């Protein structure tokens with residue numbers, strides 16, 4: 001049985017082709033940013049309030065008009081059929097059951113329209129958003145946007161950290177460059193004559209600039225979020241260009257290695273947008289306490305990437321349901337323990353950096369009993 005997000009990784013690895021496990025776990029180059037994302041949460045502390053509790057906690061959130069029952073989004077991840085025969089349909093049903101927003105990857109192995117149909121048929125209801133890599137061919141891009149809008153997606157998430165595809169050296173070593181036979185990027189099929197949904201059809205364009213964002217604003221009424229803005233100056237530019245929200249993300253350490261952990265950048269980005277647009281954070285969120293730290297520092301919600309893939313690989317729709325239930329429970333009890341009854345009660349005063357750095361020199365004499373104090377570092 002799985003009791004934490006990390007348990008799903010252990011369980012999935014036991015059954016998964018190691019090449020696929022590496023694709024999921026891996027990051028760019030030395031994977032320094034992959035490690036930094038998770039480590040950053042461990043470095044911050046929670047300082048709870050007491051005696052102001054409430055019997056129930058409210059985890060509802062509305063983001064750019066999309067209502068969700070928890071402030072945890074499923075960040076876009078490609079190729080769900082690589083790890084489960086139902087692929088994105090299973091993930092989307094689980095997200096809808098939990099009332100969580102799922103961001104469908106442009107590189108999904110089920111077409112976005114089919115994913116939306118499956119959610120509607122399930123009787124549960126939760127918004128789907130669509131992640132887009134703007135293509136150099138704007139007609140193709142517009143056709144993709146139309147597919148997402150026709151499917152009923154309620155926001156577009158434009159990934160802007162991928163001028164070129166990040167160097168996943170595990171994939172290189174493993175020779176993993178392509179989907180296996182039978183799997184396709186279904187959103188791309190028939191966008192143009194003869195297009196068969198090949199991964200190579202997705203162009204990572206190094207020429208993208210702010211004019212493309214202005215152009216996109218002109219072809220859709222859907223709210224547009226940018227995914228992968230890290231510099232506060234770019235956050236300010238995003239606001240100036242009428243962007244509706246930011247997904248503060250370093251692509252889970254899969255694009256430019258050695259960029260800071262997203263949590264570390266959060267206060268600067270929140271200050272830069274100054275409440276004008278919502279900021280969602282992803283990267284290394286594995287626990288309810290992680291989510292609470294990000295929310296307290298000004299994020300409106302958080303996203304999870306790898307845990308969803310591991311849960312899907314381990315247990316299909318049931319696995320993802322269980323993962324989201326666990327995160328809901330953790331969030332709920334963290335709020336209770338912090339004296340918060342809802343997300344609005346999560347304020348920066350709940351979070352601190354350790355007052356003491358490492359204590360130099362031995363703090364416990366050799367042979368002394370370590371159990372009662374002394375060890376600070």
Ligand SMILES: Cc1cc2nc3c(=O)[nH]c(=O)nc-3n(C[C@H](O)[C@H](O)[C@H](O)COP(=O)(O)O)c2cc1C
Nearest residue numbers: 024075076077078105159251252283284304305306
């Ligand atoms: C297997 C995998 C596939 C991904 N595919 C996409 C994608 O298609 N589009 C995108 O914008 N981000 C993609 N990402 C990045 C995620 O959206 C997200 O930013 C990242 O996984 C968050 O970090 P976490 O995995 O530590 O939660 C992918 C990440 C992984 C692990």
Ligand SMILES: CCCCC(=O)C(=O)O
Nearest residue numbers: 077078107199202251254
């Ligand atoms: C063309 C698929 C891109 C997937 C992706 O963004 C990732 O693996 O991080």
